[in-house]
Each structure stands twice: as C-alpha cells, then as structure tokens.
Amino acid sequence: MSESVFVVLCEIVGTSHQVTIRREAEDIKEMVRRRVTPNNEIIRMMSGSMREGFRLEGSDVDWMYWPNNYRVIMDMSQSDYYNTANTTFILSDSTESPPGFTLLKLLTPPTNRDLRSACVRMNNRVYISSSIHRGLTCSTVFPNSTVHGPCGSGVLGGLLEYDIAFCFVCDFWPPSASSWIDRCHSWPASKVVGDIVRNGCHFVAIGHSLGPHEHEEWRISFSQAEYKLVYSMNHCQFLTYGLLKLFLKEVLNQQSEETNKLLCSYHMKTTIFWAIQQNMLPHWCPQNLLAGFWVCFKLLLRWVCEGICPNFFIPQNNLFLTKVHGSAQNRLFLQLHELYKKGLACLLQSSSIRSYIIDVLYNPRLSICTDKSIMRSEVDYDKELITELGCVNITGVDLCYITKAIHTIEQYVESPKSLYQVVTLWYLTAVIFQQTAFLLQNMYTNKRANKQMYIADKKSCHMLRLAAKFGCISDMLYIAMYYYKTLRYREALSAIEMTKVKLAQPYLMYNRHVDRERYTEAVGGQSWSTKIRQAVAWDIALGTRICYISELIPEQQSALQKGKARTLIIPVFVMLYFLEFLCYRHIDTTLSQAALDDLQVLVHHDRGLYISDIYRDISWEILGICQQMAGNLHAALYSYQQSLISESSFSDIQSATQGRIQDMVQLTPHQYQ
Template sequence: MGSVSSAMFEGLEHMSESVFMVLCDIVGTSQLVALRRETMDIREMVMRRVISNDRAIEMLSGSEREGFRLIGSDTDKMHWLNDHRVIMDMSQSKYYNTANTILILSDSSESPPGFTLLQLLTPTTNRDVKSSCVRMNDRVYISSCIWRQLTCSLYLPNSTVHGPCGNAVKAGVEYDSAWCFVCDFWPLSASSWIDRCHSWPDPEVVEDIVRNGCHFVAIGHPLGPHENEEWRFSFSQAEYKCVYAMNHSQFLTYGLLKHFLKEVINQQSEETNKLLCSYHMKTTIFWAIQQNTLPHWCPQNLLAGFWVCFKLLLKWVYKGICPNFFVPQNNLFLTKVHGSAQNRLFLQLHELYKKGLACLLQSSSIRSYIIDVLYNPRAFVCTDESLIMSEVDYDTEIFLEINVTCNIVIRDLQSFVKCLCTVEQLLVDSTQLTQYQLFYLQTLTATNLQFTAFILHSMFTYTGVNKQMYIADKMSCHMLKLAAKFGCISDLFCIAMYYYKTFRYREALSFIEMTKVKLAQPYLMYRRRVDRERYTEAVGGQSLSTKIREAGTLDIILMNRVCYISELILEQQSASSDVMLIPVFVMLHFLEFLCYRQIDTTLSQAALDELQVLVHYDRGRYVDVHHRDISWEILGICQQITGNLQAALYSYQQSLTQYPWNKIQAATQSRIQDITGTAPHE
C-alpha cells in the first residue's frame, strides 16, 4: 500500500472507523441516503405513469440521484421523448404500435465501441427531431450535433452546450440537462457486463438493469468517422442502480474518492485539474467491487477499500486506459489522458501514492479527523450511525426532500385522475412501500387535491350555471379541507386563498388566524430552522403525518396555470417556469392584507406594516435569498393597492435587483410602467 509508515497502519482499522463516521456526517448515514433515494424513486414511478405518451420524461441522474447532497455538486437531469423509441435491430419493431410510437434504429456498424448512429425509421411530427435529421447513404439519421444545439436550452433558458448537455447556473447551483433518446433493450456491446456479474451486483439487480435498457446522449466520438452524427450509449439508469446495490461502506468509499478528487488530485496543478472527473471515480469503484479485490467492505477497512481504488486508478493512468464499466472497449481516457498530460498526471498521482494514506491529510474535509486519531490512537470510535443523526435531523431532511420532489406537473383534470389512480394502485400493496414513500404519496395527493380544487372552480365559473357552480364549490371546499387534514400547516393557506377568491373574506380570515397560531408555535419546523428540544417534546416519536400536520410548514407553491389570487395573475402569466414559490410568512401577511381590505382598513394596514418589516429587515430567516424577488413584488402590489405609488415603485425596483428565481421580471417592469407611465427602458 505504498510507503506508508508502519505506525500509521497499526491503527488502520481504528482510523477507518473514524473516517467512516466522518463520511456518514458529510455524505449521509445509510438511513438518510435511503430516504433520499426512496423519495426520488417513488416520484419517478408516479411521474412515468401519469405523463402521457406524447410528452417528455424527466429523470434525475448523477450524484444527486445516487443519494449524495454534496456542497458544490451540480444537478444532472435527463429528458427524452416518451413516444420516440430506439431499437437495436429491426426484429424488435414488433413490440411497438407504430401508430403512436416513432421508431429509431441504432446502427453501430461503423462507430467505435460505446457509440452509434441513430436512423429515423418512421416519420415524426416533433419539430426538433425533424430539424436534426441529415441524409447519409440514402438513409435519414438524427444528427447529435444539431440536436444538442436545438435542445440545450429546453430545460433552462440561456444554457450553453457542455458535452452532451445544456449547462446553466441557477441560484448558485449548476445544472446539466441532457435531451436524449431511450431504448428498452440492452445493447449487444454491453453483453459482456452481464457475464461478469458473478458476485456483484445481485442477479435481481442485473435483471432489472437489463430489462430497463439504456439511453443515447447527443455526443459523438471525437476520433470516430461521424462525430457530428454519432450518439453515445448512456448507462445512467444502470449506474444509479449499481450504486444502490453498494453497501454503505462501499458508498462512503465512493464519496471519499469524490472528495479526494476535488480536494487533493485536482489541486495538484492547473495543467491536470480537468483530466479526471467524478465519473472516473465511479468507474473505479465499480470495477474494484466487481473484481472482488477486497473481500469485505466494512467500516473497519474503509481506508483499505479506498487504497484499492486509488491503486487501480493509478494503474489506469499509467496505461492510459480507463475501461467503461459496461462497454470495456470504450476507453474513457482516450481523448484526455494521453501524451504529456498523461505523464504529468501519473507523476502527480505517484507522489501521492508514495505518501500512502497520509495523502488523505491533504483533504480539507477529513484532515482534522485523521490527525485526531493519530494523536489519540486508543480513543473509542463508535460506528453506530444512530448516534450521528437524531430524529429531528431525519424529519428535517424528509420535509425538504418532499418539498423538492412533490412538484409533479399536473396540467389538467385528466392528469389528476391518472395521478390519483396511480397512487391508489401503489397503495393496494403498500407493504412494498417504505414509510418515506407512503409519506410522499400522502403529500403528493394533498398537493394535487389543492390544484384540482382551483381548476374545478375556474371550469364551472366560466359556465355561469348556478347549480354546477354550487356543486363544484362544495367539491372544491371538500378537497381543500381533505388535503389540509394530511398536509402541512401551510396547506391551510390554500383554503384561505380559495375563500378569498370566492369573496368569503371572513371565512378566509378564520383559516388565516388558525394558520397564524400554528406558525407561532415554538416547535415549528421551517426549512432547517427548528427548536430541536421543543420539537422533540411536542411531536417526537409520532408518525411523519402527524409531525408535518402539527409542526411542519413549507413555502407556498403556486402552479402558474391556475389562478389562485387575482392580484398575482400578471406574475403567473409572465413567469417562464411552471411554478411560483412564495415564502410562507410573506403569504400570511399578503392574504391578511387582502382580506382585511374588504372588512377593516386599520387591520389591513397593520398587516401591510408587518409585511413591510418582514421584507425590508428579514435576513434570510423567513425570506430566503432566492425568493426575495416575489417578496418585494408582493409588497409592491400591496402598496400600489393602497395608493402609495412611491413606495410601490421602490419595491418593484428592489424586486428587479434580486435573483430572478420566479422569473417575474416582465410583470415587474409592466407594473413599474403602469406607475410611471413610461416604457421600461425609459
């Protein structure tokens, strides 16, 4: 294991246990990682059943899908057209109804391993696919180069091409979004992988991976004969399932490799800091586990596992060959790690290798912990994960995950019915679901009931038939109250919004007051803010449903296709995203102001004063920096309603200077123009 001192290895197991606990704290315990994965899995399961055949599917991939939440990591997403399918040979066409499915043939005959051409077999009505087509040898192929240019900004506007993806930064987070094509069949070029899976992953995992096929991303081989037309096989779905198949020590070793790359390898020199990436680290640990180089991966030999992977990586750099895990003939180092750059990188890695495990002392994340063990070799290290995170910590994480994943885009009543039926089907055999997945389905149902209540109201309002309106109103109220029974505290605002929308201001205020009392509780959990002791006293040991109903609140998510509050129609219409996110305490004072305007102007002004103090002086406690655009906007709307145009103008101008999370700039500029009587650019 390199020239590490014998003294250091005397406490190797002890040090491994210490690093294991540190990584549990940084990367997550096995329970926390499972929580993240399970909520993402159930969301995807529902989404794929709900989304119609003619729409696009979205899949979270990369480290976030694998269960990491590392600071500075990007978010990777894959999208594909649900009604376009790739087949590996013509015989597979019999499995599809060509009346509603566009078939594409993978032709790898002239491409390097891991790459292919995609031949369009049946006509398509998709504009981007048609625009990407090129003719070669009297056949129509989809050009990866043209497709990449056309689709790179579909997920986030103003994205730039980065490999096969569109790349953009939003709110300090980097996003990579790849529009690709899906194939339901496992490629012949990856058949050797199936034969290698003797001990890992398990046969059931292998079968599941093979059954779900692969994807094709829009980038060709730089040395291939058709670089601009070729597509690369993507095994992202197979990869995250392989990561799921790791035990927690293996997963933490993978996390350690990612940290080692970022904090040690990539800090050696500017010449080599872009040669290796986290995908190489993933490939390394995949091979190390499958080749059974370490018989037992456990907390006591975590560092031994890391060293096995580091030696394998060093060997690959020396040879200039990093074999793709699924298609080994595809050398991942081919275009980057070669020549003088390869030599410099090898020398740098070899210097780290000569230091032995002491090279980990250069990692800022774990350096101090290793030093502590070296100075206290007999200190007790407990590897009980339950001592790292408390019940409150897990509750905080699940509430945050639910807030992120529960936004499945339901566009109409038909989709809502499909979503409810899907939830019902999943609940038929709820023994197959975890507590986190059941909680997710509960929260998702509440969200969709709220959405449908407002849709139903708008549908029958337009008809003007009193009896239909009365029935629809009763149904909407019932759905909103049902949602509040198993939703969180902030779901009560949906009832208040509905009553305000239907001119029942006193009823709306009664729910606002009820919500206000709940939001004032000392054990309230909002984002990551909670009084841990009081929270535990109040709801500790109870079900997740009870906890979120009694103590949890989330920010308000408005679907921009639905009118909730007429005063926000302009903002919803101008927003380029599907949803608008409003801080819960901003919504509290906003609704109070609107309702009291119709009943008591003194109390209305008091609500406006509270809103003004909150927006002006809050420092991230109740108004997150990413949601200050809509907060200033709402303050301006209230001020404009009262006739205080100077204050409103200031608020709108402040809104324009904030991070444009809700993408409401067009509405803000329109409101400024309304006040000043001038065009925005004047």
C-alpha cells in the same frame, strides 16, 4: 483506524438511514411522475450524485428529459412491442461508431419541431444530429443555459448548479453491453442485474471526438443503471465512493491548473464499480474503509499510467481516450504518484477530513464507534425527509391528468412500501387535491350553470380540506386562497388566522430551521401525520398553468413563457401576509395596512430565515404588488426594482416585473416626474 473516517464520512455524506430516505422519497416521486405523464409529454428523471443519495456541499443537480412518445430500438423487430400509431421510432446504428456511441436513424416522421430541425441526411438516410439537437434543446428548461458536454448547464439563483440533458430512451439493453451481464457473478446480485437490463438505457447528445461522425453520433448513457448499482452498494462502499469524490475535489483537482480538468467524478464512480465487481477488497466494512479507498486509488493510478479507463458497461470504450494521453497523461501520473508515495497521509490535503486523518495517523489504536452506534436524533431524520418532500412537483394541467395521478397513487397505496414512501404519497395526494380543487373552480367560473358550479365548489372545498389533513401547516393557505378567489373573505381570514397561530409555534420546522429541543418536546415520538400537520411548513407551490389568485397571473405567465418548470414557489410567510392584505382590503383598511406593514418588515429585514435567497425576487414582487394596490407608487417602484436586481432570478418573473413598472409609469406619469 478506518472507523474514525467512517464516522466523519457519515457526518458529511449521511448515515445509511439518511441516504435511504433520500433515495426512497425520490423513487416514489419519479414513479408517479412517469405513470402520469401523457404520451405526448416530456418525462423527467433525476440522475447523478443527487439521485444516488449524495447531498454534498457544492454538488450540482442533474436531470434527464426525454419525449415519452419516442423510442430507440436496436432492431426492427422490437417495434412490435409498441403502439405504432402514437410512437416515433429511432433505430440505433452503431456499425460505424466507436464503442459506446451510435448514430440514431429516424424511422418515422418526427412530430417535434426541434427534432425536425435536427435531422440530417447521410447516405440517403435521415439521422438525428446530436450537435444540432443539443443546441436546440440546451435552453429549453432554463433560458440562460450554456452547452456543457451533452447538457445545458447553468446556475439557479446564483447558488445551485445544474446539468440538463435532453435525450432519447431505449427500453432494451444495448448489445454492445451484453458482456457486462456475463461479468456479474458476485456483484451486483442477479435481481439487480435483471432490473437494470429490463429498464434499458438512454442516448445523450454528444459524439466521440475521434469518431467519424462526431457531430451526428450519440453516446449511450447508463445513468439509470448506475444509480441502481450505487443503491446496491453497502454503506461502507457508498462512503468509499463519497471519499473518492471528496479526494477528487479537494486534493486531485487542486494539484495544478494543467491537470485539474482531466479527472471527473465519473472516473471515481467507474473506479469503485470495478473494484467492487473484481473483488479487490474481500470485506467492505467500516474497519476496512481506508483500505477500500487505497485499493481504488491504486487502480486509478494504474489506469492513468496505462492511459486506459475502461467504461464499466462497455470496457472497449476508453474514458481516457480524448483527455488523458500524451504529456497531460504524464503530468497527471507524476502528480498521482507523488500522492501515492505519501500513503494515506495524502488524505491530509483534504480539508473535509484532514483533522480526522491526523487523529488516525497519530493514534492508530484509537477506538471509534461504528455504523450502528452513530447517533442521529429523530429530528435529523425528520429534517431529511421534510427536505426531500419539499421538492415534490407533480403539476397537472387538466382533470384527465389529475385522475390518472390519483389512480396511480391508489395502486401504490396497495403495494408494499416503506414509511418514507408512504409519507411521500400523502404529500403527493395533498398536491393533487389542491390542483384539482382550483381546476374545478376555474372550469365553472363565469358559467351560468349554477347547480354545477355549486357542486364543483363543494367538491373543491372538500378536497382542500382533505389536502390539509394529508399535508402540513402551510396547506391551510390553499384553503384561504380558494376562499379569497371565490370572494369569501371572512372565511379566508379565518383560515389565515389558524395558519398564523400554527406558524408562530416555537417548534416549527421550516426551511431546515427548527428548535430541536422544542420540536422533540412537542411532537417527538408521534406519528408522521401528526408531525406534518402540527409542526411542519413548506413554501407555497403554484402551478403556472392553474389560476389560483388573479393578482399573480402575470408572474405565472412570465415563468411559463421562460420555459421554466411549471411551478412558482412563494415563501410561506410572504404568502400569508399577501393573502391577509388582499382579504382585509375588502373588510378593514386599517388591518389591511397592518398586514402590508408586516410584509414590508419581513421582505426588507429577513436574512434567510423565512425567505431563501432564491425566492427574494418573487418576495419583492409581491410586496410591490401590495404597495401599488395600496396607492404607494414610489414604494412599489422601489420594490419592483429590487425584484429585478435580486441576485437570484430563480422565479423567472422579470417580464412580469417590467410590465408592471411600465403600466404604472404610463398610467400615472406625473407621479414620476
């Protein structure tokens, strides 16, 4: 009977193949990011459910950021492993803190302004205050973030919730978690344990509310260890974890307002970790999926009854200590117990799987297929990887950075990799070549060294052509941008026309939209390089520290000043008509107006097919720029206003928009009287 639920969870959570694609694509992106990040820059790591391989509807995205030149050590001898000249050391002092928490004592003078401001003195020693640090860094990435636990939280474009934690990294396993190593007899495998221990832990900015130094303490974070543990689950265990998350969201948190904040997804994760390690179910397989869920539910019920949820790595850290106690604990237990008395019928309250549970309960002998017979078409897996690749963001700021990135990719090319990691490396290579081409061009602009400029131009053109071979259809537009920037308008229009023809193909895969039959007929069974070059398009990503075309400099500067991740994303069809308009202005005004008309129709009438909601602000902005250049000031003003009032402000270009409106009104005030 569990097999039916197994199948539907594969539909909701993903097959093992889909989950592997998500994980391996993100892993290779992170490895490259870490290798190329300069010592004095910030490292970023995806964590939480997205990193674990979930893509559940309504899930948020979690990121951890930490300074690359800061290291937490557990004792002074560990500093010998580092270059002391360029490393700031922080000592973990947990002697007065509850299990799982610590004070961070600063050993060397900080170079970071926020860190200096977060320092407090206690007992003639300098410590980093978690509460001050959290307040100072909360809005570093996205300006309107609010403090939520150790994170800065908010919603991007009114659609995507995020949690961003600024933390510190430690390359050593904390002594307080040493018992976890001794506990790992059956799960996870010794190779996984070794990998987890070698990679240490993090410290996030939140103290224990019952500890003696709540505002100064930091919590030990095992986020990196946790996603590696989830990776080591078999797919049935992973789906059970997914079912627990759905049960929390759709059943447990719907019981009453009094208790809907007491349990969280971290409690579900902790439950299944303990259930697997303590071998509470001998065989985790599709036939036993509901049995696995029930084992975890009973364990959770027992914990709530006792008021103790032991942290998986440091069991002395009771995760229920500050919330699940007293009358709240009693109410929660009674609600869980009522669900327990219903047995598996309690899952009928889950909107996602209710209909399948009904089939199971009334047809216990129902014969259902298992994992190996769950059908996914080639298109499904292609869409999965294409979606993951569309999130690639390796933004170089100088040629040294770019050179390091290329060398890093060369090293990975020579090591064993899966197909998905190979394809990810192709795309990273294309991104790096594009950035290098424009960096070279910017270096030699307005210089009199004609020979050097000629050589740089040849190299740039060559790299952009290579990028188009590694990349997808839309990468041709970077060639068009380069030709436009270097005043070769006819060559740019030639690249635009080639791109336009390919984008018009009925089998195009873009923004997860695709005609499955035509796609399969056109490129089914062909190599990934062929599929990407012939049938795939992504939006255009412009690093905000690199000048691609001068008309967008204010928008790039606006996004950069807001502290946003250093990329401005533009829908590919918007960029196509934008470039066509710009080039034809120098050749044929009639065709320029035709391109503007096409852009106007697209921006005014598209309903999410070619312009995602989160990119409507930049799309209106570009339409306004074109209308202003064409002399239609009233239309331009309307477009700029639409950009400002877009439900999404994802691009963070408001200051550029306001500046354009102000300049337009000041230069031609009579037009608006």
